[in-house]
Amino acid sequence: MKAVIMAGGKGTRLRPLTCNLPKPMVPILEKPVMEYTIxxxxxxxxxxxxxxxxxxxxxxxxxxxDGSRFGVTLHYFEETAPLGTAGSIKNAESFLDEQFIVISGDALTDFNLQKGIEFHKQKEALVTIFMKQVENPLEYGVILTDENQQIIRFFEKPRWNEVFSDTVNTGIYVLEPEIFDYLAPGVPTDFSKELFPLLMREQRPLFGYSADGYWSDIGSLGQYRKSHEDFLDGKINFPLPGKEILPGLRVGENVMIDPQASIKTPAYIGSGTTVRQNTKIHPYTVIGSHCMISSRASLKDSILWDGVYVGVNTELRGSTIANGTFIDEGSRTLEHSVIGNQVQIGKRVTIKPEVKIWANHSIVDYSTIDTSLRELSKVSLDRKGKRETIFLSGAKSPVYHKEI
Incomplete structure (x- = not known):
């Protein structure tokens, strides 16, 4: 059997993490999420x-x-313009000359694919959708099946008053090549919004397979964080990277941890990272490779990508920090803040909760950031007394303040 990994997503809800990175390449415990799919x-x-x-x-x-490093053979099919989920598969029709499975490159799952394939063959289906029960179905396609598991209702991203089931489409499908008869080349087409409703109207064999196991759509910053927690809690049937040196603490190679550092688990520290004395690492902290965690820093429930510098006496609280960011001494990043690549944060800066900072910004010393920073284009200065107030172009309220 062949497979298709859909890896064209922009991941707009994951920004600023995906401003310079495609969604399937967002790391979970140092590996791109697509690597788990492979x-x-x-x-x-x-x-x-x-x-x-x-x-x-x-x-x-x-x-x-070409995939050889991972024990597979990869064939790339590039869209010059977005073709939608189904349209992108049509783009690979020449390769898909037999029964095949479609899976997203930005979802994390340990489903037993073989059981779903056997179900598909047993039902003699044209399409089989892997289904999963979820607490909040609003972001997914909601599915209702009859006693034979044939899909009888399908509704994409309903409102609460439209929800008729807690069973949703996971974006994993087993398909027959005949499906291409329903797709026109070069025409943007979506599986959930267009193709599946068409197949239902024509009463084609469209079935739902209730899959057991873990599944997470890495579609939002909250879900991205939750997937790390689930991994550390052992809820996902994948081997954890690194070596367990203490119960619940896994580390990569050449990690240096000062004996006076305090680490509470579960936690993960990537290869080549240094943790200095009197640092406090709290549970559910994930640190990437080649990071520097300076003395007396405190990290709690935070995710750091590779090459992050954390200065003396800093506090990270529920933050996500992308590659190469520098955080100087005494600064604080608070709950659900997200910092993009190569951001320079000065001394004693406070990043307020929920604030997002796009890549390559420089935040001056002693600033308080309470508004998300995207592109800092035209800047107006208001010098009154001993404070300099910085505005974004078109903003009605200050973005940050600096003592002068």
Missing amino acids: ELLKKYGITEIAVTVQYLPEHIKQYFG
């Missing part, structure tokens, strides 16, 4: 894989190459 396919003997790409495709191609 490992799952390989586990079930599926090694001939098409990858549909569109947004920043060079990142995916450079990291995965």
Whole structure:
């Protein structure tokens, strides 16, 4: 059997993490989420894989190459313009000349794919959708099946008053090549909004398979954080990276931890990272590779990507920090703040809760940031007394303040 990994998503709800990175390349415990998808396919003997790409495709191609490093063979199909979920599959029709499975490159799952494939064959289905029960179905396609597991109702992203089931579409499908008869080349088409309703109207064999196991759509910053917690809690049937040196503490290679540092688990520290004396690392903290955590820093429930510098006496509280960011001494980042790549944060800066800072910003010393910073274009200065107030172009209220 062959597979298709849909890897063209922009991940707009994950910004600023995805401003310079395609959504399938967002790391979870140092590995791009798409790498877990490849490992799952390989586990079930599926090694001939098409990858549909569109947004920043060079990142995916450079990291995965032809797939040989991962024990699979990858074939790339690039869209010059967005074709939708189903349209992107049509783009790979020449490769998909037999029964195949479609899976998202930005979802984390340990589903037993073989059981779903066997279900599909037993039902002689044209399409089988892997389904999962969730607490909040509003962001997904809601599904209702009859006693034979044939889909009888499907509604994409309903409002609460439209919800008729807590069972949703996971975006994992087993398909027959006949599906291409319903897709026109070069025409943007969505599985959930267009193709599946069409198949239901024509009473084609569209079935739902209730899958057991873990599934998380890495579609929002909150879900991205939750997936890390689930991994550390052992809820996902994938081997955790690194070596467990204490119960619940896993580390990569060449990690240096000062004996006077305090680490509470579960936690993860990536290769080549240094943790200085009197640092406090609290549970559910994930630190990437080649980071520097300076003395007396305090990290709680935070996710750091690679190459992050954390200064003396800093506090990170429920934050997500992307590659190469520098946080100087005495600064604080508060709950659900998100810092993009290569941001320079000065001394004793406070990043307020929920604030997002796009890549390459420089925040001056002693600033308080209470508004998300995207592009700092035209800047007006208001010098009154001993304070300098910085405005974003068009903003009605200050973005940050600096003592002068």
